[in-house]
Amino acid sequence: MVHALRGVDLDIPEGEIVVLLGASGSGKSTLLNILGGLDRPTSGTARFRDADLGAMTDAGLTRFRRDHVGFVFQFYNLMPSLTARENVELVTEIAENPMPPERALDLVGLTKRLDHFPSQLSGGEQQRVAIARAIAKQPDVLFCDEPTGALDSATGRAVLEVLNDVNAELGATVLMVTHAANIADMAHRVIRLVDGQIGQVQVNEARLKPAEIEW
Template identity: 75%
Template sequence: MQAAMSAPDQIDRNEPAFRVRGLTKTYGEGPAAVHALRGADLDIPDGELVVLLGASGSGKSTLLNILGGLDRASGGSAHFFDRELTAMSDAGLTAYRRHHVGFVFQFYNLMPSLTALENVELVTEIADNPLGAGEALGLVGLDKRVDHFPAELSGGEQQRVAIARAIAKRPTVLFCDEPTGALDSTTGRQVLRVLQDVNTELGTTVIIVTHAAATAAMAHRVINMADGTIREETVNKHRLSAEEIEW
């Protein structure tokens, strides 16, 4: 399994990046069970920038965790191109994350004991064909801050390090969980700009989970979630650039 997932070019990229059918996720059992996903159906084409909207508890983070290979579904299926994520073993999911997936989190989640450069190297070390760690930091405009520890960086800078870390492996898909949630508007726009650049310049499929509806304006596709199901799916005819977004 690991071997099969290790070569990105073996993926049949004619298929949609993700194909989700009847996906369910239940936490706990019996009367105390929480149904986070109640049968989601969804297709995400390769190379799109997708925004996943929804209130707290709508199931969007659960969906992202399952598509990102961080968590397992309770039922239904999810495919990454021609590979069935829901059928993979732990080792298979690890390899999937290792070779195809980049993550950006709301709270950056940098290693406090490593410098910016080292945080990126953490990923380039185990990737097959990574960008240089310095190059990745250059892409997010942090080439001057490579030797700083997270504690010496502002929130926006930390998030950009996190993005550099996520794109350094040239992921097929980049998942962003509330990437601007902890940032002010100016810094938030800078971060969104970087994500947009990653999508257009590297061709990476970018999936952003957020409850900030304004972000939706920059997406190819907007998916609205509520109560663990896909409530609405719209394709933007006119996309705004990150700088144009109303905050």
């Protein structure tokens, strides 16, 4: 049996931006899935605050994702049949303590595109709707899997800017998986995964602003 992760021992402090770096196959997606409540570890424990994620039922994990977690994916995964506002409402309708959808879209700078369908938005705009959708529930943790992977540098920077703001203004912990090492410069903490094990944890004393990141 091949283990995607072995002997990972890790604490992620609340309120930080954490970047998870690693080559493909290093286990970073598996780690993200376990932390995000999409998968369970075969052994060991994963805790969110005091709750053991590994011990939760499917329904419990669903509840965890619904109440605490926001996701942003490389390919946005918007509902093509819902407008920008409706895509955000999809989440605010079921969240406990959401912000108004308009505010979420305002935070990502899309006030003027509220009633556009995904087919009428550019890639960067679609990704920003995805971020608005993820933050509208005021999540405790925001998981981003290659959020800028499909974007050009200017749009990519803008998206990172939004993530930075969300972290600063809402206090959400942001966990970003990427293979672009330069993005690590904006993180509080950088974790490198090598062959399923933690290679190095680096705490950035000085963080760069997204605009200063080299692309």
